[in-house]
Amino acid sequence: IEDLSRRDFTINAMAYNVENGLFDPFGGKEDLEKRLIKTVGNAEERFEEDYLRILRAVRFSTEYKFSIEENTFKAGRKYAHNIINVSEERIREEFFKILLSDTPSNGIIILEKMGILNIILKELVDTIGFDQKNPNHEKELYEHILCVLDNVEPILNLRLAALFHDIGKVHTQVLDKEGIGHYYNHDKIGAKMAEDILKRFKVPNELIRKTTILILEHMNHHNEFSEKGLKRLIRRVGEDEIFNLFSLQKADIKCSNKSASIDHIIGREKKVKYILENKEVININQLNINGNDLIEMGFKEGKIIGETLNHLLDRVMEEPELNKKEILKDLAREYCKLC
Known part of the structure; x- marks a missing residue:
């Protein structure tokens, strides 16, 4: 029982052997049935032992679609500021697992409510409540970003690009004389911000490159492409990332305006598939x-x-x-x- 008492959450504090069956001194089975994330014993004490456990609670809640027990949530919010004392590498691992869950926006929202997001990703907090002031965007910026995040495939650089693709808008809004917002070069500024964030998270350079190229190119869905232009796009983005770009663009469009069409992106996908399948020259x-x-x-x-x-x-x-x-x-x- 001493070993189990040092575990983080009740659902991780059970043991089993053939002779005695399930040993469950902290009610983990009941919490599993209730779909509840609850610390073993005193929540504040468990989090003081390792502040990363606060982030793990959010990750488990997101991955398994469990709720966080009230006292556990309160203690997590109380000690959230101590996350700053945890290494970036350990934070990154938990955060990336949240991003790769079925509905990552749920985890992002919990992180924000707990006060963790403001510590590990202040750049995203700045988008909360940001009015895009544009008739082509039905959602405020933070809601739009979370929608895009949920609507792309669980591929790490693609999810990261979805999370960061519009963070540059906060710094580029220009209102015309009709009061409509425009965001010139927000793709370039957002890509640079994403690069700085990912360097802070100490990720490999290749992941930075694969993330930022999607952000830099995500606005080209407005462009008209000849066949030669499409081949140049494949060269810039890479054969391994071109369909991730289309996925990001489709999600971006769908999460901007319900009536907007993605037919041109679907058509572009078909043309690129034809080019690649027929091994047409692009390099x-x-x-x-x-x-x-x-x-x-x-x-x-x-x-x-x-x-x-x-x-x-x-x-x-x-x-x-x-x-x-x-x-x-x-x-x-x-x-x-x-x-």
Whole structure:
């Protein structure tokens, strides 16, 4: 019983063996049936032993769709300010598990009510109650962000991009003479804010890159793309992230205005799938010519090699049938006359 008494929550303080069956000195089975997160013994004492347990209570509540028992919640709110003494790495692990749950917004809301969000993610708190002052947005900013968060797949960088995609709006609102809000460059500012937050959380650089590229590109759903433009988009975002971008855009649109259409994004997805399935050229390494071939043709080593290959890539992205070595050599010679 001494070992069980040091556990965090009653649902984690049960034991079982074949001879004696279930040993449940703190009522964990009953709390499981009630779907309740409750500390073992005195809640304040349990949290003082490890303040990360407050965040774990929120995580369990979010993951299992349990309620937090009243005294446990009150103690968590009382000691929430001590989360600052927990390492960023430990906070990050619990927070990311919340983000990957079925309905992460539930966890974010509890974090805010407990006073934890203001400590670990002040940038998001700043969006609460923020009126977007735009007829294309039916929700205030915080509600919109949580809606988008819940409506993308549970992929870490995608959920992070959903959480941060509009945090730059707080710092970019400009009202026109009709009082309508505009948010120029909020994608760029939001991406930089996300980068700073993720560096604070000490995450790998690759996760930062995969998150920020989605934020930087999320507003391009307003753009018209030619086939060549779509191929360039795939190059910028990456084949492994392009469909995550479309998922973010669809959720963003649906959570902005119920009557808004996502048909153009669905159409774009189909075109990109066709491009990738047919292995159409989108990168220099897919050309049937390379730098060594150009040097053998008499090109001097240097930046002209890269410039020529990029020119050939542009031509092939427009006309895939040009991707034959002899044709590319002719095109390279023609281009070099202009060098």
